[in-house]
Amino acid sequence: MAAALYHPAHGYYTKHIATVGGHRGDFATSATLSEWLGKAIAAWIKAEVALRGSALKDALGRSHVIEIGPGSGMLARSVAKAAGWWFRRSLRFHFVEVSPVLRQEQRTLHPDASWHDSVAAALQACGGRAIIYNNELFDAFPVILLRWNLPMRNWEEVYVMLSPERGVREEFVPLEESRPGFRVPESFRREWPDGQRVEIHAAWEPWLADWQSGLKCASMLSIDYGGRGESLYQRRPGGTLRAFFKHQRNTGSSIYKLFGRQDLTADVDFHRLQELGESFGWETVASETQASFLERLAPGAVAAGRESAFIAQPGGAGEAFQVLSQRFGKCA
Known part of the structure; x- marks a missing residue:
């Protein structure tokens, strides 16, 4: 799976992805369907800056915002737009992106941003103080x-x-x-039905460990589809691993076809992700559904149109997607 997604010459994200969303993409995200997720994230950023004050700012009074895996750049554009001109002046955007193709697409939307090959490099550029967010990142780690x-x-x-x-x-x-x-x-660690499949995102831990030493004061928001623990596999004997090609979902043996040409993904165990964060010193602020997150920070989403209602309503994407909010450091 790691080779299919990230091989330098043949990987999906490193070589073959065309874009995210639209007719040229293989999959869409909440960010490509509606601007309301960006509005909610902008409200979260404002709240974190207001709460943590100068501890999240550099010597020039700027707050550094890092998006990990920004895809087409549409989410960051929605965030910047919703932040408003006055507040946006105090923000500096940093993108962590492994895909040369997506980097080029992001540059057309964000010519003033900074790009980094790793979170560690981005944190170094921010002096260890940053507001970090990611959308549909952790599902793309090899399992x-x-x-x-x-x-x-x-x-x-x-x-x-x-x-x-x-x-x-x-x-x-x-x-x-x-x-x-x-x-x-x-x-x-219990008995399961014969043949039950599960996925373990073992790559999360070393990836997180790689950049923890560069942290001084940070807030992080992680948004992805998934659940908590064994509940992920209710009525899913084949597990959650699947592929997407030209907006078609492929499961079973089809995931082994089109090596490096289709996206591979597995649901995120937010219980495990939260536990890992806490083991590295991150404080869990909130773990909630995307519907709850949008209702708190962008309450007009459900009434804003069909696409916005789709990402916000319980029972659909609003419930399938989870949001984990964390803070690191006392930041005194």
Whole structure:
């Protein structure tokens, strides 16, 4: 999965993605459907700056805003627009982006922003003080795919093999053999229906660890589709891993086709993400649905039109997407 998404020469995000949203894209996001998510994030940024004051500002009185994985740049444009001219003057935008194609698209919308190859580099440019947000970032991290073997009562890791005779096929290796000493999350340590598949975003922890030392004072907002713990897999025996190509959702063996040409994604376990953040010293401020977040910070979204209602209403994207708000540092 890591190679399919991020291989320098053949990866989806590093080489083949055309854009996000629209007829040229393979998938849409809440940000490409409506400006109301940007309005809510702008309100959140204003609230964090007001609450934490000069601790989030540099010597020139500016607040540095980092978006990780800004896609087409549409979300940042909505955020900047909703911030208003006067407040926007005090903001400096930084983008962390691995895709050369998307960087070029972002530059057309944000010529005055700064681009960085990593969060660590962005934080260094901000002096360790920043307001950070991301939308549909954590779902795109590579996963460990597991299958429950009920007769053996153990987890097996799913491997993908390629041979001239049989083509692409799956093989199953007991987890204690494929990854000795690896511990599955607490919520997975029970019996499951035979063949149940789950995903573990093991890459989150080293990625977060890579840039924690550069933090002094920060607020972070993470928005993505997912849930909490084992509830992610209710009525989902095949797990949540799927692919998107030309706005078509592909599951099962189809995820192994079009290597590097389609997006791969798995739902985010927000319980695990929150736990990881707290282990690195982040304080959890709020964990809520996107519907609740929009109702608090952009209460007009539901009445603003069909697309805005879609991302805001409970029962749809408003409930499928979760929002995690965190703070780091005492910032005195």
